[in-house]
């Protein structure tokens with residue numbers, strides 16, 4: 649950590665949070681579909697939506713829990729049919745990410761949401777991969793894909809999905825587990841995750857968003873994940889918090905998502921400061937930014953605004969954690985850390 653972080657005045661924090669380089673590690677690309685783009689793609693593809701207008705769709709974004717969100721999120725994804733649709737969706741995200749000084753992004757995608765509607769796996773992966781390649785070439789963002797299995801479906805369906813995706817193995821770096829958490833514990837997917845590890849894929853899983861700390865433990869012990877997505881309910885088990893800190897197991901925390909889905913009543917009540925103070929490798933991410941009211945910088949800004957105990961040292965730690973937790977070579981992490989140091993040096997009083 650650079651010296652004199654405590655001398656950076658609080659009023660400089662928003663600018664610093666915006667301009668510091670950062671990695672985004674928990675972003676569902678289908679959750680970046682803005683209502684305007686949903687309507688444009690619906691028109692382009694002749695899909696009829698159950699909403700009369702952009703405004704009517706946006707008005708439906710009043711969620712009470714994870715499931716109430718997922719129902720609308722899967723409906724929104726129904727407009728994605730062609731390779732160009734997947735490209736356009738991801739490109740729109742990358743343009744916003746570049747504006748937020750994201751230098752590296754690992755994007756989740758939900759192939760089963762599309763293949764179940766008859767969209768070929770190739771269409772999904774090739775469209776997304778094309779956008780990742782162009783983001784690197786034109787925006788300087790390093791980007792990769794993580795294939796998520798829907799946990800409300802069977803392990804057999806996950807195996808079939810993996811089989812369909814293997815011809816495109818070079819286009820994704822890992823697998824994850826998302827969708828409805830309660831009643832679908834990680835161990836349901838033990839065998840398919842074992843196969844993925846054998847294939848050399850990185851493995852992550854959503855756990856401890858709505859599910860209990862025991863789901864975080866089984867994600868670690870049974871699925872042998874390298875990161876926990878969300879994980880905020882770990883604080884209910886002090887022994888688990890100690891273990892996560894000892895193992896430097898990253899948690900990809902999504903503050904605006906947590907408030908929108910009523911995991912926390914208010915941002916002021918979010919446990920991010922407690923996670924950081926416990927020495928956890930926590931990161932800040934946007935989850936489904938089109939649905940939850942903001943992209944990654946908005947997550948940083950609103951979290952720091954609501955939690956005055958968060959300071960410049962925490963901002964530094966969160967950005968440094970995002971690089972530490974990334975699935976990239978050490979040399980890339982070192983280069984981004986240097987960029988981070990320069991961003992903080994520019995804010996030092998002289």
Ligand code: HPA
Nearest residue numbers: 676826827828854935936
């Ligand atoms: N949790 C679980 N599944 C999801 C989420 C989430 O926050 N976003 C998209 N799919």
Ligand code: ZN
Nearest residue numbers: 676826877935
């Ligand atoms: Zn998520």
